[in-house]
Amino acid sequence: MLNNALYRLEPQAGETIDRAQTFTFTFEGRAVIAHPGDTIASALAAAGVHVISRSFKYHRPRGVMCMAGHCPNCLVQVGDEPNVRACQTPAEPDMVVKPQNVWPSLKKDAMAFTGLFSRFMPVGFYYKTFIRPQAMWPLFERILRRIAGLGKVNPATPPDRYDKQYLHTDVAVVGGGPAGLSAALAAAEQGATVSLFDENPQPGGHWRYALPAPDDGPLPDLAAQAEAHPGITVYPETTVLSCYEDNWLSARRGNRLFKIRAGAVIFATGAYDRPLIFDNDELPGVRFGGAAQRLLRLYGVQPGKRAIVVTANDGGWRIAAGLQAAGVSVVAVVDERPESEAGAVSHVLQADARVFWRHTIRAARGAGAVEGADIAPLDAQVRPQFIAGDLIVINIGLTPANGLLYQAQTKISYNEDRAEFLPETLPAGVFAAGRVAGSHAGATELAEGRLAGRQAAAFLGLAPAPPSAEITALAGQKAAGPKRSSARVDVPGSQKRFVCFCEDVTDKDLETAIAEGFDSIELLKRYSTISMGPCQGKMCAANTIHLCARHTGQSVAQTGTTTARPPLAPVSLGVLAGQNMEPVKRTALDAWHRANGAGMMVAGLWMRPEHYGNPPAEVQAVRERVGLIDVSTLGKLQLTGPGAPDFLDRIYVNKWQKLGVGRVRYGVMCNDEGVVMNDGVTARLSETTWYTTTTSSGAGAIFEWMQWWLQSGWGGEVHVTNISEVNAAFNLAGPRARAVLQKLTDADLLNEAFPYMHVRHLTLAGVACMVMRIGFTGELSYEIHCPTGAAHYVWERLLDAGRDFGIAPFGVEAQRILRLEKAHIIVGQDTDALSDPISADMAWAVKLDKADFLGQRPLRQVAQDGPAQRLVGFTMARPGLVPDEGLQIVRPTAAGPEIIGWVTSSRHSPTLNQTIGLCWLPAPLAGQPGATFTIRMNGKLEEARVHHGPFYDPQGDRLRI
Amino acid sequence: MILLNCPNCGPRNVQEFRFGGEHNPRPAAPLAVDNAEWTDYLFLKANKLGVQKEWWYHRAGCRLWFLAERHTQSNQVLKTYCWTARPNREGETCVE
Amino acid sequence: MSFKLIKQAFSSGQPPPMWKPQPLKDRYDVVIIGGGGHGLATAYYLAREHGITDVAVLEKRYIGSGGSGRNTAIVRSNYLTPEGVRFYDESVKLYGQMSEEFDFNVMFSRRGHLTLAHTDGAVRTMRRRAEVNRLQGVDSRLIWPDELARLCPPLDLSDHPRYPVQAALYHPPGGIIRHDAVVWGYARHAVRRGVHLHQLTEVTGITVEKGKVTGVNTRRGRIKAGTVLNVTAGWAGVIADMAGVKLPIATSPLQACVTEPLKPFLDVIIVSGSLHVYISQSDRGELVMGAAVDPFASYSMRGSFSFIEGLAGHMLELFPSLRHVRLMRQWAGLCDMTPDYSPIMGHTSVDGFLVDVGWGTYGFKAIPVSGKMMAQLIATGQTPDLIRPFRLSRFEEHNLVGEKGAASVGH
Numbered sequence A: 001m002l003n004n005a006l007y008r009l010e011p012q013a014g015e016t017i018d019r020a021q022t023f024t025f026t027f028e029g030r031a032v033i034a035h036p037g038d039t040i041a042s043a044l045a046a047a048g049v050h051v052i053s054r055s056f057k058y059h060r061p062r063g064v065m066c067m068a069g070h071c072p073n074c075l076v077q078v079g080d081e082p083n084v085r086a087c088q089t090p091a092e093p094d095m096v097v098k099p100q101n102v103w104p105s106l107k108k109d110a111m112a113f114t115g116l117f118s119r120f121m122p123v124g125f126y127y128k129t130f131i132r133p134q135a136m137w138p139l140f141e142r143i144l145r146r147i148a149g150l151g152k153v154n155p156a157t158p159p160d161r162y163d164k165q166y167l168h169t170d171v172a173v174v175g176g177g178p179a180g181l182s183a184a185l186a187a188a189e190q191g192a193t194v195s196l197f198d199e200n201p202q203p204g205g206h207w208r209y210a211l212p213a214p215d216d217g218p219l220p221d222l223a224a225q226a227e228a229h230p231g232i233t234v235y236p237e238t239t240v241l242s243c244y245e246d247n248w249l250s251a252r253r254g255n256r257l258f259k260i261r262a263g264a265v266i267f268a269t270g271a272y273d274r275p276l277i278f279d280n281d282e283l284p285g286v287r288f289g290g291a292a293q294r295l296l297r298l299y300g301v302q303p304g305k306r307a308i309v310v311t312a313n314d315g316g317w318r319i320a321a322g323l324q325a326a327g328v329s330v331v332a333v334v335d336e337r338p339e340s341e342a343g344a345v346s347h348v349l350q351a352d353a354r355v356f357w358r359h360t361i362r363a364a365r366g367a368g369a370v371e372g373a374d375i376a377p378l379d380a381q382v383r384p385q386f387i388a389g390d391l392i393v394i395n396i397g398l399t400p401a402n403g404l405l406y407q408a409q410t411k412i413s414y415n416e417d418r419a420e421f422l423p424e425t426l427p428a429g430v431f432a433a434g435r436v437a438g439s440h441a442g443a444t445e446l447a448e449g450r451l452a453g454r455q456a457a458a459f460l461g462l463a464p465a466p467p468s469a470e471i472t473a474l475a476g477q478k479a480a481g482p483k484r485s486s487a488r489v490d491v492p493g494s495q496k497r498f499v500c501f502c503e504d505v506t507d508k509d510l511e512t513a514i515a516e517g518f519d520s521i522e523l524l525k526r527y528s529t530i531s532m533g534p535c536q537g538k539m540c541a542a543n544t545i546h547l548c549a550r551h552t553g554q555s556v557a558q559t560g561t562t563t564a565r566p567p568l569a570p571v572s573l574g575v576l577a578g579q580n581m582e583p584v585k586r587t588a589l590d591a592w593h594r595a596n597g598a599g600m601m602v603a604g605l606w607m608r609p610e611h612y613g614n615p616p617a618e619v620q621a622v623r624e625r626v627g628l629i630d631v632s633t634l635g636k637l638q639l640t641g642p643g644a645p646d647f648l649d650r651i652y653v654n655k656w657q658k659l660g661v662g663r664v665r666y667g668v669m670c671n672d673e674g675v676v677m678n679d680g681v682t683a684r685l686s687e688t689t690w691y692t693t694t695t696s697s698g699a700g701a702i703f704e705w706m707q708w709w710l711q712s713g714w715g716g717e718v719h720v721t722n723i724s725e726v727n728a729a730f731n732l733a734g735p736r737a738r739a740v741l742q743k744l745t746d747a748d749l750l751n752e753a754f755p756y757m758h759v760r761h762l763t764l765a766g767v768a769c770m771v772m773r774i775g776f777t778g779e780l781s782y783e784i785h786c787p788t789g790a791a792h793y794v795w796e797r798l799l800d801a802g803r804d805f806g807i808a809p810f811g812v813e814a815q816r817i818l819r820l821e822k823a824h825i826i827v828g829q830d831t832d833a834l835s836d837p838i839s840a841d842m843a844w845a846v847k848l849d850k851a852d853f854l855g856q857r858p859l860r861q862v863a864q865d866g867p868a869q870r871l872v873g874f875t876m877a878r879p880g881l882v883p884d885e886g887l888q889i890v891r892p893t894a895a896g897p898e899i900i901g902w903v904t905s906s907r908h909s910p911t912l913n914q915t916i917g918l919c920w921l922p923a924p925l926a927g928q929p930g931a932t933f934t935i936r937m938n939g940k941l942e943e944a945r946v947h948h949g950p951f952y953d954p955q956g957d958r959l960r961i
Numbered sequence B: 001m002i003l004l005n006c007p008n009c010g011p012r013n014v015q016e017f018r019f020g021g022e023h024n025p026r027p028a029a030p031l032a033v034d035n036a037e038w039t040d041y042l043f044l045k046a047n048k049l050g051v052q053k054e055w056w057y058h059r060a061g062c063r064l065w066f067l068a069e070r071h072t073q074s075n076q077v078l079k080t081y082c083w084t085a086r087p088n089r090e091g092e093t094c095v096e
Numbered sequence C: 001m002s003f004k005l006i007k008q009a010f011s012s013g014q015p016p017p018m019w020k021p022q023p024l025k026d027r028y029d030v031v032i033i034g035g036g037g038h039g040l041a042t043a044y045y046l047a048r049e050h051g052i053t054d055v056a057v058l059e060k061r062y063i064g065s066g067g068s069g070r071n072t073a074i075v076r077s078n079y080l081t082p083e084g085v086r087f088y089d090e091s092v093k094l095y096g097q098m099s100e101e102f103d104f105n106v107m108f109s110r111r112g113h114l115t116l117a118h119t120d121g122a123v124r125t126m127r128r129r130a131e132v133n134r135l136q137g138v139d140s141r142l143i144w145p146d147e148l149a150r151l152c153p154p155l156d157l158s159d160h161p162r163y164p165v166q167a168a169l170y171h172p173p174g175g176i177i178r179h180d181a182v183v184w185g186y187a188r189h190a191v192r193r194g195v196h197l198h199q200l201t202e203v204t205g206i207t208v209e210k211g212k213v214t215g216v217n218t219r220r221g222r223i224k225a226g227t228v229l230n231v232t233a234g235w236a237g238v239i240a241d242m243a244g245v246k247l248p249i250a251t252s253p254l255q256a257c258v259t260e261p262l263k264p265f266l267d268v269i270i271v272s273g274s275l276h277v278y279i280s281q282s283d284r285g286e287l288v289m290g291a292a293v294d295p296f297a298s299y300s301m302r303g304s305f306s307f308i309e310g311l312a313g314h315m316l317e318l319f320p321s322l323r324h325v326r327l328m329r330q331w332a333g334l335c336d337m338t339p340d341y342s343p344i345m346g347h348t349s350v351d352g353f354l355v356d357v358g359w360g361t362y363g364f365k366a367i368p369v370s371g372k373m374m375a376q377l378i379a380t381g382q383t384p385d386l387i388r389p390f391r392l393s394r395f396e397e398h399n400l401v402g403e404k405g406a407a408s409v410g411h
């Protein structure tokens, strides 16, 4: 068990932990004591665990550095979850926490040897090595892959619940620090509804942990005011991830994803510590000012025992005082400013603390953890002096947290005077306030927040715009306020100096890359992989720009920035996915099918019965007796109005004007390229009412297609309604179909009264149905359309009626065989994105002589030139052989087999007891019935024979009985 | 553009809509035009970097096909309106 | 370890630059607009195979800033049409030699490419592709869930998903490659052979006299040239318009994203046509994921939230165990989509103004072969057989390429 008390302090005002309770979790197998409110990292820090991870490339030891969820140094594996930020993740009882990317252990990581070879692994190393012999590359690659990567995925990760919530708000405030809180209050006071998001458990921002500046005075309890305001909803522990057009935000809290539509957005996202580049700048024990303060104030943990504070602003002195007050011995404060520039550094330091003005750190020293620092004057060439200590606090400047502002398309530019990247032009409806906008004093942060809140309300028309004098005055106040950031990003040195912690990129690497020609910031990033790691450049991007500028002799402003890409913080796929929302469409008979042994299949969005156990038997039932299939998935469109025939004439290749009331016709639809889009039957129910079916998958698209033509010029006295789901449909097929149907109706069903290709309104078992006598299967058949609500009832009555006639339900597979025996095509299976109806053996349907219709022009061309390829039937020479669909038809040539066509459909026909199929062939060959050709099956060529027309009942007598 | 203003329903999330491509009217008499004009209609695109007149369909809404003028770089929509046989009047949004 | 690295390790000097800036001349024999892979490869092969070195590559930003530096680097040749398969197969072969040819490791990882079939229709299409591929000598076959489970253990092959996996098209030579390395390799070797590479040089106009191209205008001045090649992918239409040429291209964004690095978890590339997603794990350990092209035409590269939401949902259908894995970065590139999902290569109606565009979502893998073929076309004036099917005039001839089925999500 690790000793929790080593670094834990007496209770601190404002701390988040509940000392009344303790629990344990394990880190690398050892028990760690924690309190509720601790994060994994704070508990580890309390127990004196300084090394938490190993770095990506050189496997160097790393420890908690930022305590703010930005740097990569505290990534750990927690159970099934890889790459967890220990500093942000609450510790929980019995959590199993493990270091990542180490083998066998954090202390003795075998891969740490890579660090020894680092001089042979300069930037671009991978590009320059393992080139010869090429045959070895796969092996090298395997080794490299094993060295890289961080956490592990457990393939047995159990599922979990995630959800999503939409939020609509007048004003979204991102960041609950002083600026964000005052912005929220100001906007709400103007009557706006406000949503305030903050990633921490409580709002308050840096006021929660930073020691106040003496001249700030007492801090108002804005958080309580905001919580109490009826117009404000506070979302704690909620991280805003992205901002897209029209103020469309996403945010995450736990397993919930918020999608937020805001009228205006105020970004008060604050700032985070900026690293200084020096020798061993990432040695465990080097911590940012923010980390030191958070550990102290929020968790009551000493960040170290003997501190060396490196700073360039007054804030560093406040941190030193705070550390001292917490019993940390401050051995030195190293300030790069001359004493004259420092503000009233009124805090009294212990007498033995040494103070260095115009000095900086040169190196962190220590084996595996900080044991001291080399300190040197800024410009004089004197040897640095060593100062012992176990904590180095880096507090030289801030990087404004402007990732979301970038995403919102804010123009951001480098402000030389403040040495920060600050917003220059904000898009309409987007505002910024506080440290992200360069305010660093309590008073200006509050004032800027209030101003932004009022501006947002004004943007929404809720209040008058704040006077411009006020805006100018605030800008002046900001410029005159304390300066937080140093323009210095690095100091001279000679050892490993990491610019990018995630990717282990050093300043030497950058220099080399630039010398090699990667001299623009984007090329530099890609070649060195800098800023491509888990923190996405939060730690390194700003410093990289400075270094790039220096090495290319350009200004920081000229060098520019790289594009900030969403999301702002990594977000799990589970959260993004939410609950599985894949739609499934089921027909009204779905339960019946399943209860009656159907094997179901996916058909687009629908589920359909593929078979009821024995497709050949189902085929036989239809051919010899009678079968019933659920075809409710068909698209069904109703056209009404006198303009319907004109419209159909333009949309279909067929003619419609003369189709009499009560008649049905098969139709083919093409686009203007002459490519078959869909097929189906159309019935004329009355002078002005038409009923059209489409393929199951095409229903939606065809409806939209018709709507487009109707609404863009071809409309006029015709309306189309999509009733696909309003009606169910079944096909009753087989020689005994009439007898079955007759049992449910008194209507005259005899051939003369209800002939083939006719439609009738019939009352079946008391239900008003529309019945079309058509025949995809090749038998006498009735397609019955009834209201979906009555589907189950009608279906069962039909089965009852058919019992004495040997009725059997049949599925999609039997239907496919039946249609193939009749050589009917399936659009999308036998045709593809280039097939025209003439080539696809449906020339009879194409009426080239009618007035303008879709596809007329290219189809005339095809008719004139003759098709190059044709879809025809085939049989196999060798009995019993069924070539799979998709196989190629080849012609042997001297140069090897040449592809001349392919098999689109094939089956064994139980009715004919032979193989039948459809295929594409060159037109001359396709034109000769009986001509032979070869299909390539398992590498062998098998002979097949061209067949014209239906394989079964070529005259169609059985349809007309 | 995340919001698109349906002339009928008002501003809605763009995911409710289907994009219909740039406005590219069909020749009035396809058989009468030459091959170049026909090819232009069938395949060629202005593919403008700038404001483009284009079709949208309110699939999850009122099922209106309408026209939008959108800047293809910023995705900012300048206006949306219904198709009419005659040129649209200024400020007109939908069928009279 | 290479000798050069050892030398670099012990020297205080820097390695030689990959390319050096040259002065911008006011005339070149050949001006190539677009410093992506296609432009740079064309320049390289012009110099290497044909000795034509008075060539300028003009790039408005930096090399590889377009699709060539934004793609997901899938290289394969298991297309649907024989002409497509032949063409891409030649490219895969050239990629195989590239590291040695450039003395620069482009990290071609032939780990195997799997296209899942979730419906019987997809199984049919996969079989069709496998057969066409094999007849062109390309290693490609249909495999069933048992073999799939061995190749990709984390894949959910149960019947729980909405669209259970039925089979897959397995293409062992398919792989991924370091896209930037390809761009830099071509740039370096083109420049070494005398080609001028001008970054931050945007073309703003093209001059045409009497139906013949005479030069280009750039932000840095006018350049005369008798041959101008448009290789600007997403911006192809904008450039063609400068020469008064209209193309059958609509520009749409294609998005992709990566997760945080993970230890090796996925050894193959998985593509699902029905779910419109694909995934591979980079050598750095990140999962690289993408989907189909955006639902509307645009030149915007901001990306959308609906993309990552939809992608995550579909990815978890395939790999439920990835729910904890964090997405780290999303981005978009522009794709020049043609009606038949095939490129447009060769002459236009303006004499001397050539195009190598229409690469849509799949053009990265074609960089070597199209560079080679375009160089041959420029040098000889003759269209090589391999690219004849992709001529611009196929549209007015109504003789499109039937690649729609295989190219759409596969990249």
Ligand SMILES: Cc1cc2nc3c(=O)[nH]c(=O)nc-3n(C[C@H](O)[C@H](O)[C@H](O)COP(=O)(O)OP(=O)(O)OC[C@H]3O[C@@H](n4cnc5c(N)ncnc54)[C@H](O)[C@@H]3O)c2cc1C
Residues within 6 Å of the ligand: C033, C034, C035, C036, C037, C038, C039, C058, C059, C060, C061, C062, C063, C064, C065, C066, C067, C068, C069, C070, C071, C072, C073, C074, C075, C201, C202, C203, C204, C231, C232, C233, C234, C235, C239, C254, C255, C256, C290, C332, C333, C334, C335, C356, C359, C360, C361, C362, C363, C364, C365, C366, C411
């Ligand atoms: C997210 C994504 C994933 C992809 N995945 C794959 C994949 O896995 N496999 C695959 O094979 N393909 C893939 N692609 C497609 C592939 O990236 C492209 O087809 C290919 O990179 C095109 O290369 P290119 O050289 O023609 O164009 P680009 O690389 O786009 O280069 C065009 C260049 O022209 C420049 N330019 C534009 N206008 C001007 C001007 N006026 N003056 C000067 N220069 C100009 C641009 O800045 C750009 O650098 C993907 C694409 C994207 C976006």
Ligand code: FES
Residues within 6 Å of the ligand: A072, A499, A500, A501, A502, A503, A530, A531, A532, A533, A534, A535, A536, A537, A538, A539, A540, A541
């Ligand atoms: S430090 Fe995280 S990407 Fe560079």
Ligand SMILES: [Zn+2]
Residues within 6 Å of the ligand: B006, B007, B008, B009, B010, B058, B061, B062, B063, B064
């Ligand atoms: Zn609407």
